[in-house]
Amino acid sequence: MRDRPAVDASPEASAAIDAVLDRFGIGALRVAASAGVRVVHLRPREAYRDRSRALRRLASGVDDWPVPPAGLFVVEERAVYLRSTSPMTVAHEFAHALDCALGGGVYLSGVDPRVRRAFRNARAFITPYAASGLDEYFAESLRAWVEANDPRSPWPRATRARLREIDPAIAAILDSIFTHDLAA
């Protein structure tokens, strides 16, 4: 049994991706690996549809967006697809994978009443994107928990201290998840 997700990437990209994954801790990597999560870095000029059967079927159009997304997580394949290896992208997409692993194949954030309540009652969000839905709320909060940021992002830095300050409810939930469900 693997103790961390398989990463399909060049050695250089693998090193960048693994460094971000390490921020989540051994327990989280183990939970993701046992749920079958893997990470795929697209080669230059490769499209999502070239690597993902599901995206070919469901949303092949994503490759034709003026700016295709930097990364995607495909639930049915348990696969994180990355065009970018920036810490923000890797952490955000892996956070979706972890959400799915914690939920046993569906997003925990969608079914956990604690997360739903925290989202409903939130008065501020760690980033603007976190406000766009339960899954993005959870992913961005997790990214803040592991403090994966890009220096060039226009958004405020996502840090654990800021998360505790502006949204103590989700911070307490993540604290509990990492202490109990994702303990090393």
Ligand SMILES: [Zn+2]
């Ligand atoms: Zn997302």
